Amino acid sequence: MKTFTLPGTELVVPNVVLGLMRIAEMSDDDVRHLVRTARDAGIDFVDHADIYGGDHGCERRFAEAMRLTPSQRAEIVIQSKAGIVPGAGGLRYDFSYDHLVGQVDGSLAALGTDYLDILLLHRPDALVEPEEVARAFDDLASAGKVRYFGVSNHTPGQIELLKKYVTQPLVANQLQLSITHASLIAQGVSANMAGEDQAVDRDGGVLDYCRLHDITIQAWSPFQAGFFTGVFLGSPDHPELNAVIDRLAAAYDVPPIAVATAWITRHPAQMQVVLGTTTPERVTGAAQGSDLPLTRAEWYELFRAAGHLVP
Template sequence: MKTLTLPGTDISAPNVVLGLMRIQDKTDDEVRALVHAARDAGIDFVDHADIYGSTLHGCEERFAEAMALTPSERDALTIQTKCGIVKDEGYFDFSYEHITSSVEGSLRALRTDRIDILLLHRPDALVEPEEVARAFDELHAAGKVRAFGVSNHTPRQIDLLKKHVTQPIVANQLQLSITHAPLVAQGVAANMLAEDQSVVRDGGGIVDYCRLHDITVQAWSPFQAGFFTGVLLGNPDYAELNAVIDRLAARYDVPPIAVATAWITRHPAQMQVVLGTTTPQRVTDAALGSDLPLTRAEWYELFRTAGHIVP
């Protein structure tokens, strides 16, 4: 498993992460089997959010109940969670009160004394960055949160936060797969007036911005064909792409899902892939793409057969 040190922190992290948004209804044995498969593959980083599950903090609580981590087992894991979405009411909230109360709820649910990384989940149009800064300062000073980041944020939204927030923004979790890749594809087709791919949709070069500012991109839904429209692997709508994936899987002697993982981890931005599966074998198989050495030609062939323009 390839690892990286998250810029601005002392956190050593794998480039494949276990996302736990779907474990609410899993048994203790099922949760443990999933986490143990990840650990066996070298994944010691888990991703949560306060809204994951059928109840607030539901998946965080389910994880803690099932794992019953000892202090040493807790120390061996990097636990990331998110806040800012008020799901039942249908709005976003980056107020000081919401951020701090959400963290307290996550700490109780996870049965831990600190969150390693806290992400602001989706941009709040009513954000007051001074409020975010006050919450971050207090949480960091109290040792309740070690590092901070964002999710689904544009460069300018991050700049607005950074005007007041003193802690480094260490991560930005964004949707990215071979087929859902506007944040990569736009730059390839820049200055092509007639092509939809050239349209800027992420606020202007979010991947390049993150590289320039030492922010780790975390790719969520790495196997989704579109925005929750089904997986790309084995999808007849992407027959040409899957033929290439299958050929490369045979060449490297890995499952196809490892090739889809590798398309992201091959990028020099040192991205992390956030797995959302609850099937232990899929975790094991996907993790094999962590350091798969796709060539430039192979990476672009996957990109092109996914339907993106390579001028």
């Protein structure tokens, strides 16, 4: 497993992360098997959110199943997210001081821990008051409840607005990215091409911005074809891509999921891949893509096979 020091922190982290958004209904044994499989593969970084499983449900399920001792807790990087509020009429977002501090307290209670290693703001709040975010971050940091902070699904402009007031470095930006859902990469390849849909900037240059500002991109839904439209691996909707993936998997003697993971980890931005699977075998397979040495030719072949333009 490839590891690196997360910029802006003292954390040495793997480039593959275990996402735990789907564990709410799993048994203790199944949760433990999933986490131990990840640990055996070198993954000691877990990703939560207050909303996963409903009202801290997945955080609580993790803590109940794992029952970590203080020394075991110190061996794992625990990241959680806050800011999405479910309701009868639909979702809303809330980055107010009271909400953020209250949700962190809820996460700590559910997880049975005194601190989060990283807290991310989950989705941009259109009514964000960055001064309140800064006050919340200051109080959470000074109380020892959160070590580091970041964002999720944020544009460069939204990050800059936060940074005008927030004094802590924003160390991560969790963004949807897969071979097939790769606009944040594909746009740059086709820049300055009038009339090409791929040339339209939908992300504000977020990839280059994060690289310039030492913000680690965490790729969520790394095997989804689109926005929760189903996985591309083995899908009849992506025959050309899967043919290339299968050929490379055979050549490297790894499962196809490792090739899909490696397409992201091969990028020099040094991203992290956030897995969403609850199948231990898939976690083991994906982990094999951590440091799979795809060549430039192979990386671009996958990119083209996914339907992206290489002009």
